[in-house]
Amino acid sequence: xxxxxxxxxxxxxxxxxxxxxxxxxxxxxxxxxxxxxxxxxxxxxxxxxxxxxxxxxxxxxxxxxxxxxxxxxxxxxxxxxxxxxxxxxxxxxxxxxxxxxxxxxxxxxxxxxxxxxxxxxxxxxxxxxxxxxxxxxxxxxxxxxxxxxxxxxxxxxxxxxxxxxxxxxxxxxxxxxxxxxxxxxxxxxxxxxxxxxxxxxxxxxxxxxxxxxxxxxxxxxxxxxxxxxxxxxxxxxxxxxxxxxxxxxxxxxxxxxxxxxxxxxxxxxxxxxxxxxxxxxxxxxxxxxxxxxxxxxxxxxxxxxxxxxxxxxxxxxxxxxxxxxxxxxxxxxxxxxxxxxxxxxxxxxx
Amino acid sequence: xxxxxxxxxxxxxxxxxxxxxxxxxxxxxxxxxxxxxxxxxxxxxxxxxxxxxxxxxxxxxxxxxxxxxxxxxxxxxxxxxxxxxxxxxxxxxxxxxxxxxxxxxxxxxxxxxxxxxxxxxxxxxxxxxxxxxxxxxxxxxxxxxxxxxxxxxxxxxxxxxxxxxxxxxxxxxxxxxxxxxxxxxxxxxxxxxxxxxxxxxxxxxxxxxxxxxxxxxxxxxxxxxxxxxxxxxxxxxxxxxxxxxxxxxxxxxxxxxxxxxxxxxxxxxxxxxxxxxxxxxxxxxxxxxxxxxxxxxxxxxxxxxxxxxxxxxx
Amino acid sequence: xxxxxxxxxxxxxxxxxxxxxxxxxxxxxxxxxxxxxxxxxxxxxxxxxxxxxxxxxxxxxxxxxxxxxxxxxxxxxxxxxxxxxxxxxxxxxxxxxxxxxxxxxxxxxxxxxxxxxxxxxxxxxxxxxxxxxxxxxxxxxxxxxxxxxxxxxxxxxxxxxxxxxxxxxxxxxxxxxxxxxxxxxxxxxxxxxxxxxxxxxxxxxxxxxxxxxxxxxxxxxxxxxxxxxxxxxxxxxxxxxxxxxxxxxxxxxxxxxxxxxxxxxxxxxxxxxxxxxxxx
Numbered sequence: 001x002x003x004x005x006x007x008x009x010x011x012x013x014x015x016x017x018x019x020x021x022x023x024x025x026x027x028x029x030x031x032x033x034x035x036x037x038x039x040x041x042x043x044x045x046x047x048x049x050x051x052x053x054x055x056x057x058x059x060x061x062x063x064x065x066x067x068x069x070x071x072x073x074x075x076x077x078x079x080x081x082x083x084x085x086x087x088x089x090x091x092x093x094x095x096x097x098x099x100x101x102x103x104x105x106x107x108x109x110x111x112x113x114x115x116x117x118x119x120x121x122x123x124x125x126x127x128x129x130x131x132x133x134x135x136x137x138x139x140x141x142x143x144x145x146x147x148x149x150x151x152x153x154x155x156x157x158x159x160x161x162x163x164x165x166x167x168x169x170x171x172x173x174x175x176x177x178x179x180x181x182x183x184x185x186x187x188x189x190x191x192x193x194x195x196x197x198x199x200x201x202x203x204x205x206x207x208x209x210x211x212x213x214x215x216x217x218x219x220x221x222x223x224x225x226x227x228x229x230x231x232x233x234x235x236x237x238x239x240x241x242x243x244x245x246x247x248x249x250x251x252x253x254x255x256x257x258x259x260x261x262x263x264x265x266x267x268x269x270x271x272x273x274x275x276x277x278x279x280x281x282x283x284x285x286x287x288x289x290x291x292x293x294x295x296x297x298x299x300x301x302x303x304x305x306x307x308x309x310x311x312x313x314x315x316x317x318x319x320x321x322x323x324x325x326x327x328x329x330x331x332x333x334x335x336x337x338x339x340x341x342x343x344x345x346x347x348x349x350x
Numbered sequence: 351x352x353x354x355x356x357x358x359x360x361x362x363x364x365x366x367x368x369x370x371x372x373x374x375x376x377x378x379x380x381x382x383x384x385x386x387x388x389x390x391x392x393x394x395x396x397x398x399x400x401x402x403x404x405x406x407x408x409x410x411x412x413x414x415x416x417x418x419x420x421x422x423x424x425x426x427x428x429x430x431x432x433x434x435x436x437x438x439x440x441x442x443x444x445x446x447x448x449x450x451x452x453x454x455x456x457x458x459x460x461x462x463x464x465x466x467x468x469x470x471x472x473x474x475x476x477x478x479x480x481x482x483x484x485x486x487x488x489x490x491x492x493x494x495x496x497x498x499x500x501x502x503x504x505x506x507x508x509x510x511x512x513x514x515x516x517x518x519x520x521x522x523x524x525x526x527x528x529x530x531x532x533x534x535x536x537x538x539x540x541x542x543x544x545x546x547x548x549x550x551x552x553x554x555x556x557x558x559x560x561x562x563x564x565x566x567x568x569x570x571x572x573x574x575x576x577x578x579x580x581x582x583x584x585x586x587x588x589x590x591x592x593x594x595x596x597x598x599x600x601x602x603x604x605x606x607x608x609x610x611x612x613x614x615x616x617x618x619x620x621x622x623x624x625x626x627x628x629x630x631x632x633x634x635x636x637x638x639x640x641x642x643x644x645x646x647x648x649x650x651x652x653x654x655x656x657x658x659x660x661x662x663x664x
Numbered sequence: 665x666x667x668x669x670x671x672x673x674x675x676x677x678x679x680x681x682x683x684x685x686x687x688x689x690x691x692x693x694x695x696x697x698x699x700x701x702x703x704x705x706x707x708x709x710x711x712x713x714x715x716x717x718x719x720x721x722x723x724x725x726x727x728x729x730x731x732x733x734x735x736x737x738x739x740x741x742x743x744x745x746x747x748x749x750x751x752x753x754x755x756x757x758x759x760x761x762x763x764x765x766x767x768x769x770x771x772x773x774x775x776x777x778x779x780x781x782x783x784x785x786x787x788x789x790x791x792x793x794x795x796x797x798x799x800x801x802x803x804x805x806x807x808x809x810x811x812x813x814x815x816x817x818x819x820x821x822x823x824x825x826x827x828x829x830x831x832x833x834x835x836x837x838x839x840x841x842x843x844x845x846x847x848x849x850x851x852x853x854x855x856x857x858x859x860x861x862x863x864x865x866x867x868x869x870x871x872x873x874x875x876x877x878x879x880x881x882x883x884x885x886x887x888x889x890x891x892x893x894x895x896x897x898x899x900x901x902x903x904x905x906x907x908x909x910x911x912x913x914x915x916x917x918x919x920x921x922x923x924x925x926x927x928x929x930x931x932x933x934x935x936x937x938x939x940x941x942x943x944x
Contacts, residue, residue, distance in 0.1 A: 031620075032461070032464070032465070032620065048469075050471070053618075053619070054556070063556065063557075063586075063587050064585075064586035064587050064588070067669055068669070068670065070717040070718070072717060072718050079758060080673075080716075080717040080718075080757070080758040080759060080760075081673045081696075081717075081758060081760075082670065082671050082673070082715060082717055082760050084667060084670060111914060111916075112914060114913065114914075114927075116912070116913075116927070117668045117912040117913065117914065117927075118665065118666070118668070119668075119914055120665040120666070120667045120668075120669075123665065124665060140471055141471060141473055142382070223921050223922075223939070223940075223941065224939070224941065227921070227941045237388065237389060237390050237413075238387045238388040238389065238408075240412070240560065240563035240564050240616070241563055242558050242559050242560035242562075242563035242564070242616065243556075243557070243558035243559060243560070244558045244560045244616075244618045246558075247556050247557075247558045247618075248618065253914075253916060254915060254916030254917060255909070255910075255914075255915050255916070256585065256909055256915070257669075257720070257721060257909045257910065257915070258585060258720060259716075259717070259718050259719055259720045260584055260586075261718045267717060267718045269717075269720075270585075270586060272585050272586060274909075274915070274916075274917070275558075276916070276917070278559075278576070280572075280576050281907075281917050282906070282907050282917055282918075282943075283907060284905065284906070284907050285722070285743040285744035285747070285907075286743055288880075290906070290943040290944050291943055296943065300919075300943075303921070303941075304916075304919070308919070308921055308922045311921075311922050312922040326381070326382065327382070328618040330408065330560055330564055330612075330615065330616030330618070331387055331388055331408055331564075331616075332380040332381060332382055332385040332386065332387040333387065334380075334381040334382075336381070337381060578744075578745055579744070579745055
């Protein structure tokens with residue numbers, strides 16, 4: 001792992017250089033909050049953020065994506081034949097992604113790209129994207145990354161990582177892909193004292209993240225024991241069954257596929273973010289619905305994140321502790337509390 | 351308003367112990383500053399978890415439709431109006447309910463307070479009377495709650511419950527305010543300005559439907575956005591689809607919306623969805639002299655026909 | 665990159681109305697590109713996503729048998745948007761097929777075993793595929809005794825009536841066709857619900873596996889009969905239906921706990937199902 005250093009004053013020029021070769025996504029301030037956006041000018045990138053409001057998953061997996069297109073014109077010799085919609089998979093860089101969000105993409109990879117099937121859009125965008133992360137020096141009170149197998153300085157999902165050392169950014173190159181992209185920048189090696197400073201920041205950041213719950217305690221229990229536990233009655237009550245938590249979450253990947261027709265003569269097949277919170281998600285054509293009740297849908301979301309994923313892949317939870325759902329839930333359903341209940345042998349406190 | 355906490359607990363314990371109700375719907379303390387969680391106490395012991403303060407902005411009437419059990423519910427002015435509407439619309443029966451009326455001085459808008467703090471994270475918020483003391487890692491600041499109310503609360507003219515079985519406190523003074531200043535400004539815009547205004551307003555929408563889900567008037571078994579046969583609205587985040595959703599939802603709650611603000615409070619991306627619903631509220635008030643939920647024997651004007659209905663659009 | 669969401673284009677070769685209520689039609693498809701048929705290599709028990717441009721996709725069990733070459737067949741019940749549209753399509757129309765999806769009946773394990781096949785209503789499609797597959801001269805010797813209990817509400821709702829009659833006439837398969845009731849004086853088969861007929865015919869559980877597909881209420885009342893006959897849960901096999909979109913275990917809606925019905929199923933033993941959340 002090589003360490004380089006960028007003085008803060010040089011940063012905009014560095015972004016500019018990257019933009020000359022790649023499409024560059026970075027956090028951009030928009031009113032009260034930050035979101036990842038494809039940069040039009042280097043100056044728009046703003047690393048003065050805790051984290052973006054939405055997770056950056058839309059870069060790989062847009063909320064609404066045209067998968068296929070077709071003609072419905074009766075006189076068209078190719079009528080009704082579904083064809084791929086052309087897409088741009090040119091190389092791109094995501095700059096300033098937090099370690100938790102990058103780790104989330106690793107977890108999502110297991111779903112989108114199994115041994116048997118590869119989601120072509122996810123896979124190609126992942127392949128063409130280099131992730132230059134940004135370590136969290138001061139995690140939020142809602143962060144619990146260290147409880148779920150990642151951390152404020154975790155490099156697992158990253159190709160390179162920036163650390164804010166005050167006067168500049170220490171830059172660790174982690175993968176070959178990262179090395180190739182950053183090679184064009186002709187950066188200077190970090191001064192000797194930087195490595196120590198980074199270690200100090202890392203230790204202090206990790207220490208500041210509170211423990212939320214214990215994933216192994218959930219893994220060790222029987223699926224049906226947690227599934228049938230009385231905890232869900234209390235957990236689900238407040239839930240509105242909106243899609244906020246799932247849409248903000250970096251590891252919620254569920255989607256719907258819908259056809260949309262324009263002017264009767266042509267159409268698209270779309271992939272749209274969907275949510276296990278919505279009752280139509282599992283609604284059969286026959287009218288039967290295996291998760292017709294709110295309590296079933298709430299249970300599904302937490303069981304999937306904290307139990308089923310652990311059991312299926314053996315790589316920990318499908319939660320990276322970014323805390324977005326904790327912050328955004330309109331009725332304050334807190335996954336940290338749910339995780340504790342799931343891991344506590346399922347007895348409700350008081 | 352915190353004084354209500356003890357009264358709610360007392361009433362809940364009494365009602366549960368006497369088996370007058372199966373559950374008491376209120377709030378329990380949240381895990382985050384400025385947040386409480388809607389909660390149903392089912393035992394006298396759980397009644398001690400119930401709390402009341404300026405962070406009870408979710409409309410609890412939302413938890414009533416199609417319940418079959420006996421329920422006690424804490425109701426602010428707005429909540430009580432939505433309960434009235436739900437009773438009129440046969441979503442719940444009056445005799446199923448024991449309403450604990452909560453005269454209300456408005457709910458705190460945490461976004462407004464956050465705006466004063468230059469991005470610093472609020473770790474704690476302590477409410478005492480009209481003051482709320484906010485603190486974080488390296489700051490502490492006290493705010494007058496009355497200056498940081500949810501916008502719907504700041505212009506609320508029905509703070510006292512319209513129906514109740516027992517009151518948690520003396521009625522509060524109703525405000526004399528102009529409710530429609532913002533709406534009048536939009537009305538005065540040119541068509542293209544309006545279009546631009548609304549397009550910008552809903553641009554951040556992620557179609558999570560939190561506004562709909564938090565709304566006590568949105569209880570349709572299948573919402574029109576979810577219908578597939580026929581599909582009325584596209585499901586993408588295309589501006590046309592998003593606009594259709596917001597406009598139609600506003601029309602669906604016209605004359606039924608109490609302006610409780612739960613939609614705006616719930617929106618994860620901070621859209622002022624009340625601009626739509628308030629416009630319709632104003633129209634209904636002007637055309638029919640009707641305010642949602644203020645009377646218990648008159649259905650909302652848009653679901654009844656009367657020969658003398660005004661017809662200004664003909 | 666191979667795109668698992670892209671349907672193979674097919675031409676509708678024929679449409680046959682199967683039942684008197686006209687709610688079930690069998691579609692025979694021919695691949696527009698012959699090489700796609702090779703790619704669509706399937707096993708009895710699998711399903712496919714049928715794709716209609718402008719309407720959407722639906723998961724439907726494959727009714728043809730891998731031993732039938734040159735076409736694939738699906739029997740489609742008219743319930744939703746896509747199926748209703750399909751019922752108005754005609755021979756010659758172009759649509760799409762994606763798959764094959766999911767697992768299949770465990771034919772390797774079933775070798776040398778007796779089979780009791782129990783079906784009800786329109787859930788007989790992959791069972792038809794299985795029967796045709798086993799009766800194929802190349803395969804028949806691999807399996808022992810075959811008993812089939814197949815029921816419908818009345819004779820007009822039985823699928824594949826000509827084939828049923830042909831199987832009745834054979835001596836290497838025991839057919840127990842039944843209807844809940846009938847006014848047809850010439851009805852020569854059984855009258856009674858599937859569980860009752862299963863009990864009455866009492867196929868031996870010895871060295872046997874049962875495959876059961878049908879409406880939930882039929883399954884609910886037949887399972888105790890099978891248990892009584894001595895079938896342990898690991899030798900009772902069922903195929904589940906779920907709302908599906910991707911058909912390849914990615915879109916997330918058809919799970920039972922860790923298992924996706926579209927990819928890890930739809931075929932499960934009762935033993936496996938007993939360990940999973942019962943959200944089906």
